[in-house]
Amino acid sequence: MTGSIFDQAVVFLVYILYHLIYRPLYANPLRKLPGPKLFAITKWRLALADYHGVRTQAIHTLHQKHGTAVRIGPNEVSFSSLSALKTIYGAGSGFERTGFYRMFDVYGRQNLFTFAGVKKHAERKKLLAHAYSKSAILSPNGIAKPLIEKNVNNYLELLDRQKGVAEETFQSLHWFSLDSITGFLYGPQHGGTYALTGNEPHRKLLGDIIDPTRRMLSWYAVHMTGYTKWLYTRTGAMEKLVTSLGLLPMQKPATYTGIRAHALQSWTEFEASVVDNPPDLSIVEKLWRHSKSSKGSRLDSLDMASEAADHLLAGIDTTSDTLMFTIWALSRQENRKYQQKLIEEVHGIPDSDCNDFGNPTVEVADKLPYLDAVIKETLRLYAPLPASEPRSLPVDTTIDGYVIPAGTVVGMSPYTLHRNSEVFPEPLKFKPERWLGECGDCTEMKKWFWAFSSGGRMCIGLHLAMAEMTTLLAAIYRRYSTSEYRGQTGASPGITSRFEVFYDETLPKEHECWINFERLTQTD
Template sequence: MIISTAVVALSLFIVYHSIYRTLCIGPLQKVPGPKLYAITKWRLALDDYNGVRTRSIHSLHQKYGTAVRISPNEVSFSSLSALRTIYGAGSGFERTDFYRMFDVYGRQNLFTFAGVKQHADRKKLLAHAYSKSAILSPNAIAKPLIEKNVNSYLELLEHEKGVTEEIFQSLHWFSLDSITGFLYGNQHGGTHALKGDSRDRELLNDVIDPSRRLLSWYAVHLKNYTKWLYTRTGLMEKIVINLGLLPMKKPATYTGIRAHALKSWNSFEASVARSPPIRDMSIMEKLWRHSTSRKGPLLDGLDIASEAADHFLAGIDTTSDTLMFTIWALSRPENRIYQEKLIQEVNNIPEMDCNADGNPTTEAADKLPYLDAIIKEALRLYAPLPASEPRLSPVDTKIDGYLIPAGTVVSMSPYTLHRNPEVFPEPLRFNPERWLGGNGDCAEMKKWFWAFSSGGRMCIGLHLAMAEMTTLLAAIYRKYTTSGYDRQKRVSPGITSRFEAFYDESLPKYEVSEYAFFA
């Protein structure tokens, strides 16, 4: 009894001492926020598990202000000054270990490099290929590829049964064919989902599977346990499966995509061994040319395959989800006026700025101000990656007056930045005309617009994604109007991003819905 009492007393003392140190000692104790979040990381992990992390943090900012302590070692910010300090060019903040879950084939890539120099060295190899001038150039790979896929998408609407009743999957086929063609070229991994290739369409199964949200939670919060679960073989594997312990059944998320990406590299490598390519077109070819030039950091085959595979994943549902939400928003009866103005704008495109198929060119679509405003507003409300972007400072730093010790995780989210009512009046209302000076300070709004991140880590695929979206939407609304079915009233589509499902929170419920085109 004496020993048991002593153990209990010692345990209580350790817990008390830990809580005391967390709440009462050190610089972070000055950062406001709920005490339970400050005591244990598992309170925020519970929000992750319930799929409400981003909305919970947003609510905490509304209650406590622009700086909130959301775990013992993480602070969330929501001010413009913090945005510049943490994510501005040359800030020195690095990516956390969270991003290592996106390593491919055991190799790091542009997205997962923590160090500023590693990231910058890799980005130099790719920046020109993703520049706006290269994306819009008729002599590069992106422009003809996007215009071909836009034409294929409109043909799909005309000829494939069911596509006009449900656009979620077909928009994924469009972004899939666009990103694979850009990365791999037509011969070594470019897909043809829009043309009906069933194997290419099946690549999306592990991307759109809702259970990947739960797997992401396990991979982040129970990393070693998750690795153990998925590496079991034989009898133990059968036991794990029969007990229902796997958060997502095998093959798990991204298995198909990564297998396709590695196959694409192997095909390219075998081809260049026989006959080197003549033109420097696809991303994979550009990286291969660098690896053979002996200039800069050396990349081997798995480095190239990992880099391309990461871009492959990043370029699918980000673009297609934004397109889906844009079309859905324009199809709502209360937003009909915006659709009508867009139709008027695209119908005014001269024939000389259209291709032989009658669809606007990528350059013409890029110059449409009303369409640009519509996409900006869709990205503001329905950013495809709306959750926190964690960073780590290797040195003590002051942010908004708070001393943040080295090694502390700091983060911000597009979701919260885009819902600041002082910058975006009526923040939950879809109103593209705010970007044209109709409601708010455009210059100030652009400072807060963060759908593609900022600084050195800004999304490298920004111009490719915008070219895909503007060209497709200009073509669709030049030929069609869109509206939803009666059964879809008061229902929002939903997307899975990281641990959460996101939807239009102004509506009482959500589900992935179907939307129709009407000629």
């Protein structure tokens, strides 16, 4: 009996040594890559950093210590060179998105964001690319221009009407981005929201998005996928037990529940009322038109609803967070000189280039060089999606001289690319002038700028987001100057509900972002 137990213990020990020590450290081609042994042995070391919301910072620290190629898991490698960027994310690279993205499927259907294969992604993108093109976004005959200009005016009216409410910019800018993306996707009648003008049900749609426990749910969904699915599919007595024991990482309704319900209802209302020839403006109308005219594979109702819902989710946080960090950065005492330059630029816009609301038009705001530099610098320091974008290749390949076996997860992060001190001198400082050629080679900096990704998977909503941001910021600083609330001086706004806690790493974080808006006089 004793011998049997001893034999089993030896077998177990050999198994552990083989799978946790020998195989990852000595038998895997990735053994030649630099990096801590603990990261190479188990995925749970990186998962621990995820748990604390510091994954991207942890990987960045590893790059600073080990160089441009670092092994961060038994089957995962992070890179930070331009050559790797081209190899992994360049057009025709062959690298595909990993299973990580399937957590963003909607209504059980894949969409533009979650397709792994290049072919399916390209086919779906082809349907939508023109609607998101810069010419379409800026067109006076399109849906985006009047929508954005109306919402910009609604934001300014909110500042005038409920200054104390609007000054908590994390919340109020979410209302702006929500109203903009829903109007663009669904049009005003079948899903466009009116959070800025006080619609409480529409404002409440954001509740589960800004809930800090959303981040913990994301962690469980990524690292304990089966267990998380089991937890949230319990019903009856078992559901009550799971809830009472506090096992749910986020109480129901879970993240995106409100948004996805609104998106499905919006699509259903559109489909029920659609006429034979709707104007080809909103995204849902474009998808519907394709489904009726396509001779090949058609999208069914859930495919179209999933696609629109995914764009809705993608278009809220990213835009509002960037706007918040831009206003906050310009409001800091040490950066007021940059704010003054922006105020001077927007005050130089003639009244003839303003719309009926008295604000700069979308087209005019798009052409302001200093405003563009301010936004680029914000996106460099506070990219709304700072984490790695995982990819894999079904065959062996070589990246930067290292053999990467088939199926290995590889990735790069804008956070690390944007903090390369050789390209961006004093990388942690907010310096819009660097984009105007005053702090280095602009051409080189643009090569390293990766806030919107690159290649075929580059953010399709780039021009819409930029139009929203430039138009709102031009209007704000034409009418107001901004400064930090005294109680928040010396602290950074913190994004605590996303997959990763994100804030200015040189400062302690706050969960809100209060800004003073002071009306400018004509002599300012």
